[in-house]
Amino acid sequence: MNYYTDNKKVLRHYLSHPLMKRIVAMQERGYTQAAQYNYAPVDFDEAVEGYEKVLELVGELCAEVIAPNAMEVEKEGPVLQDGRVVYAPATQRNLDLFRKAGLMGISLPREYGGLNFPRTVFILIEDIVSRADAAFGNLWGLQDCAETIHSFGSEEQRRRYLPRISAGETMSMDLTEPDAGSDLQSVRLKATYSEEEGCWYLDGVKRFITNGDADVHLVLARSEEGSVDGRGLSLFIVEKECGGIHIRRIEEKMGIHGSPTCEIVFKHARAELCGSRRMGLIKYVMALMNGARLGIATQSVGLAQAAYNEAYTFAHSRKQFGKEIINFAPVYEMVGTMKARLDASRSLLYETSRNVDMSGQFTALAAERPLTPEERNESKLFAKKADALTPIVKGIGSEIANLNAYDCVQVHGGSGYMRDYVCERLYRDARITSIYEGTTQLQVVAAIRYATSGFYSQLLDEYMAIDVPEALAPLRDRIAAMVERYKSAIERVQSFGCQESLDLLSRRIYEMAAYCIMAALLLADAAADEELFAASLHRFVALAEALVAGHATYVAGYTPEMIKNYDK
Ligand SMILES: Cc1cc2nc3c(=O)[nH]c(=O)nc-3n(C[C@H](O)[C@H](O)[C@H](O)COP(=O)(O)OP(=O)(O)OC[C@H]3O[C@@H](n4cnc5c(N)ncnc54)[C@H](O)[C@@H]3O)c2cc1C
Known part of the structure; x- marks a missing residue:
């Protein structure tokens, strides 16, 4: 088993996105590092070859060791001995394995012992690790904190700490x-x-x-x-x-x-x-948390994938009334919906991560030389997109992980309630994703200004302005109609001219924006690879339409009177 190769077409799709060529070239500083490090790539193809080797290795370790260990990790858990944390033995084995395989310091520069992978490739790895065991994913993923030392620490601190993180310190x-x-x-x-x-x-x-x-x-x-x-x-x-x-x-x-x-x-x-x-919260923790929020969004996608896989496999093997339960419409509707949500949240995850990547590339470049006016504009736009999309992918991605985990248990029936099945753990593991690194409510608070300023509408116009194959044109028209309903809902909310009304309706506006954005991004993915994404797109557009219509109705029926005595 290999968690990369068994899902390679999908993951490879994101690795091959047209923007990746630019991201990798900037990460590799125009492929100039090969002169200094003989293992540095000389062009995009060689870089991707290197990434795929690592992804295959991670996929194998996750399928053969991390996932099989997850039950033992869960049962034993860490213990406190003399005021120190001792990991479960299986967790320690997992960590040792990843250290030995050189899977620490993934995104740190080579001069600090890292692999110098772009953020998007780190996310691909984290996607696979989280599918295998979200708890282990946390320990391994915290290496991302080193980015904060890299970005804001002194050169002396970078030299002192970063090689230690690349060597496996946590x-x-x-x-x-x-x-x-x-x-x-x-x-x-x-x-x-x-x-x-x-x-x-x-x-x-x-x-x-x-x-x-x-x-x-x-x-x-x-x-x-x-x-x-x-x-x-x-x-x-x-x-x-x-x-x-x-x-x-x-x-x-x-x-x-x-x-x-x-x-x-x-x-x-x-x-x-x-x-x-004095800059701790204002600047550094904001950057640290944005990175961590993307990490939780990735953990959520990994969990949503694991839940879908478990449900799919169980539904194909469990028989009732003389046939596999996947043949019953209520069951295949659940499984198909899980896949649609998974694909949509993954489209959003990688769109966010590409923008975070590009924004980071420009920040790094600006530290080396002044940016041209054109580069400055581009840099600002990528940073704004990254900031606007991060609270959406963290909030909605985590809610989707929970929905998929819930449906996974449901597909399993009574077995799903038993500790013997992976889905029971997924259900409990998924629950934290909408709480830590800022609850979903706090993601709404962070996102709402991009709705009221019209930035999400602008993004949607950009996403919708793509050519799609004829077969997808009716879906594009349906998404365009959803976007119009979303824009009208914002207009109505703003017409009240009242902050409290906006606060009360903001979660609905946020979800409308999120589902429109996910539908538009999945459309783009399906336009690039119809075979891979069109089935999910069909299902997701129907789901999104239902959500957008429901929320639009709520907004239309809302009056400021509703705020009064809200707790009664
Ligand atoms: C398993 C786990 C691991 C964690 N790991 C870390 C870690 O590594 N590092 C770390 O620093 N922290 C960590 N946390 C803490 C986590 O980030 C916080 O629990 C989380 O941010 C919520 O804070 P709180 O628990 O104090 O809840 P509260 O802030 O008290 O929130 C309670 C409720 O009020 C809502 N609420 C609060 N303020 C607002 C507002 N302004 N608008 C709308 N709704 C609001 C919240 O959404 C929530 O529903 C972890 C927590 C858990 C459970």
Whole structure:
């Protein structure tokens, strides 16, 4: 079994997207690195050959080791011994395997021991890993925190930390506190500068921290005494080996049991500033969280894929009334809908990741030389698209993972409720995706300005302006009609001229935008490869039409009167 080759046509489709040529050329600085590193590619084809080798390796390890280990990881889970986290033995074996296979530091530059893969290729790998075991995916995926040190740390910090991450040391992102969850401006953990020693010390508590006993921590802390908002927060790097980090407990959770979620007490923990003071939340954590949100969106797609696969296989083997249950319309409707949602959320995932990639490429280029005015404009547009699409793919992708996990259990009937079946774990694992890295409600808050400013409408116009084969033209017309309903709904919401009405209707507007965007992107994928995506497109357009029509009706029937006594 191989989780890349058994889904290769779909994953290869995203690897071969026309924009990938540009992304890879920029990542490889015009393929100039081959002179310095004999393993660096000399052109696009060679780069893709290299990516595919790694994807095949990951696919094999995931199918042969990570997925088969998932049940044991889940049952044993991590334990706390003498204030330190000890992973489940199977988790440790997984990590050792990935380290040995050189699968750490995927997107870090070669000079820091990394593979220098573009973000989109990292996402392809994460998609496969999450399908095998979302909990392990968390531990492995936290290597992405190194990007923050790469982007905002000093060169000396980059040289000190990044090769360690490429060699397999783990990371954590310590933001949440008991009184600061969605509202990170309220973070209180105290950072004090010691003039004598010329370094910072951290004191306070963080909770719900994934992999809280990591080797290297990124910690958001209050460095400006007397400040009360985000402008008093800075980002720090803390090393476990320097002491001062105590794990008080590992949480007992509903799912992702293999991923330790910790309460941490910082007691005079020696820390160093990452970047500039006061910019912790405003700049660095925003960037860190955008990366992490894309990571959770990927985890969601991996889970949605796993749920679809489990449902498909079970429905083809389970017999009732003398035939396989896949032959019953209510069952194949569920399975087909799962596939349609999966394909649509994956189209959105890779569109987002290409924009994040391009935006990052321009940022890196700007650090090397001034951008031309044309490049500056392009850079701004890619950054805006990345910012606008990230909260959509995180929020809707995670909701879709939950829908697929729910249907997967349903297809299994009573067996789906039993621990013996993978789907029971998927159901519990999927539940966290719409909560951590910003709940779906917070994704709506982040996205809504792109709806009211007309940016999503602009994006939709751009996506819809493609040529499609004749067979898909009726679907394009139906999507165009949905887009019009979406635009009318925004007009109606804005006509109230009332912030509270907008807040109340924003989730519906957000979902309308998301489903229109996913339908338009799936149309583009189907236009490029009809055989691969047309069946899902047909089903997804019908689903999206129903959702858009339902929400449009709600918006049309809404009056500001409804806000009054909303809790009664
Ligand atoms: C398993 C797990 C792993 C985690 N890993 C990490 C980690 O590695 N690092 C880390 O820093 N944190 C981590 N977290 C914390 C996680 O990011 C937070 O739990 C999450 O952001 C929500 O915060 P909260 O739990 O305080 O909920 P609250 O913020 O109290 O939210 C409660 C409810 O109110 C809603 N709400 C709150 N504010 C608003 C608003 N302004 N508008 C609309 N609705 C709102 C929320 O959507 C939610 O429905 C993890 C959590 C879990 C459960």
